[in-house]
Amino acid sequence: MPPTTTTKKSTKKLADIDGELCGVCQACATVCPVNAIEVTESYLIVIPEKCTGCGVCVTVCPVGAITLIER
Amino acid sequence: MSNENRVIVVGAGPAGSSTAMGALRAGAAVTIIDRKTNVGIPVQCGEAIGKTGPGLAEINVPDESIRASVRGFRVYSPGQITVDYAEKEPSGYIVDRRVFDKELFARATEAGADSLLGARVLDITRSNGVVTGVIVRHDGRRNTLKAKVVIGADGVNSQIARLTGLRKSYKPADIDSCFAYEMANSELEVTDLMEFLLGNEVSPRGYIWIFPKGNGRANVGIGIGGTVKTKTAKEYLDHFLKHHDVAKRQLSQAKVIETRVGALPVCGPNKKNVVDGALLVGDSAGHVHPITGGGMGYAMVCGNIAGRVAAECIMKEQVSAKHLQKYEDEWRKIYGSEFEQSLKLRELILKTDDATLDKLAGIVTGESIVRMTAGKKVKIFMKAMATGDKHLIALMNELRKLRMV
Numbered sequence: 001m002p003p004t005t006t007t008k009k010s011t012k013k014l015a016d017i018d019g020e021l022c023g024v025c026q027a028c029a030t031v032c033p034v035n036a037i038e039v040t041e042s043y044l045i046v047i048p049e050k051c052t053g054c055g056v057c058v059t060v061c062p063v064g065a066i067t068l069i070e071r
Numbered sequence: 072m073s074n075e076n077r078v079i080v081v082g083a084g085p086a087g088s089s090t091a092m093g094a095l096r097a098g099a100a101v102t103i104i105d106r107k108t109n110v111g112i113p114v115q116c117g118e119a120i121g122k123t124g125p126g127l128a129e130i131n132v133p134d135e136s137i138r139a140s141v142r143g144f145r146v147y148s149p150g151q152i153t154v155d156y157a158e159k160e161p162s163g164y165i166v167d168r169r170v171f172d173k174e175l176f177a178r179a180t181e182a183g184a185d186s187l188l189g190a191r192v193l194d195i196t197r198s199n200g201v202v203t204g205v206i207v208r209h210d211g212r213r214n215t216l217k218a219k220v221v222i223g224a225d226g227v228n229s230q231i232a233r234l235t236g237l238r239k240s241y242k243p244a245d246i247d248s249c250f251a252y253e254m255a256n257s258e259l260e261v262t263d264l265m266e267f268l269l270g271n272e273v274s275p276r277g278y279i280w281i282f283p284k285g286n287g288r289a290n291v292g293i294g295i296g297g298t299v300k301t302k303t304a305k306e307y308l309d310h311f312l313k314h315h316d317v318a319k320r321q322l323s324q325a326k327v328i329e330t331r332v333g334a335l336p337v338c339g340p341n342k343k344n345v346v347d348g349a350l351l352v353g354d355s356a357g358h359v360h361p362i363t364g365g366g367m368g369y370a371m372v373c374g375n376i377a378g379r380v381a382a383e384c385i386m387k388e389q390v391s392a393k394h395l396q397k398y399e400d401e402w403r404k405i406y407g408s409e410f411e412q413s414l415k416l417r418e419l420i421l422k423t424d425d426a427t428l429d430k431l432a433g434i435v436t437g438e439s440i441v442r443m444t445a446g447k448k449v450k451i452f453m454k455a456m457a458t459g460d461k462h463l464i465a466l467m468n469e470l471r472k473l474r475m476v
Contacts, residue, residue, distance in 0.1 A: 023113065023331070027246065030336075035240070039228065040106075041191060056243055059299070059300050062250040062303055062304035062305055062332045062333070062334075063304070063332060064303040
């Protein structure tokens, strides 16, 4: 895990996407205030250096594929 | 490929393919690029498109994608009082989006568009502040593609919107979170109406839909507000299918043949959709009905305009925001007031409690509301007044301000 000092607002939390549940609708990326969720051709990735652990992505996920984990 | 007079369209959905067609017809060269390698997959939609609304007469819904024709809709109030809006003739279609998107894309390429699939946009290029192309990752390599105009048709999570600064991230209240099943063996009570279910219990800040797709197939889904924390969209839909009377009557034997997820902007169009050398169409422009969540018709009509205007601007060698503004002016002329009105109606519905929605449904049920004459509006208004219910009367007064009654 990268050190939490890489972002100003960093918390101890980090968004974690369960790739088996995720349907790549990108609801999470759409609401992420710091653009920490990137879309590849067929899946989503969380950029740990950007993620502030705010959890807004957890709420909008239609299938509950995102959880906040400890860094 | 020559970069002269070229439009790059990012996104190969209905917005992108329609934009490409509009630009090709007006004489521009077009390259459509998409992050995915399979156009139309995965489906993320209720698959309904109108055929009688403003502008829709000019668009071409591919015949081979049409699964059912619908005459209107049936709304279930929270207390399951039904209100039907049914025209005599079909007013819309339920399509198969896989076929629909692919066919529109194929037609655009057959009409002369080049395409690059599996190309992910990393950045845009600019010269003196004017957008001049995109940098993509394709086949493991970084490529720069130059264009006179770049058009973002890349959906709710539009990279072009972000990179041009036309939109930052959405607030959760401004999007709906969607989940749907395509089902077989359904026993729908009406096969030529779309069904909608409202209510805080079934679908907070949104609705559940049941759309007929012919041969016992159905598209059954839910959109809930992006701020809803009680359960996920999938949990709400699964609960509905298991416990709700309407589902038990029509879907008890139905089996899931596909699972779908999606997100929708429901806050109306972006304030601004053009910058120097670039513009946005479709979901990326916020061209989604704030209540129904429908967007395909807007995407196609506005895409056509966007493509044509972009081509015209290129021919005149004037691609600044000031000149591309013609696109904004044209689509606003067709849909501007529709979006404004439905945003107000959305706010009104969101602040109305379930009991009052039931009372409203109780007054309207059985009335034919397809052609709302002045006389009929007065009749409904008076019936509401006669109840003496202060919440219903307040709602009716608001609806009257919107000229709905």
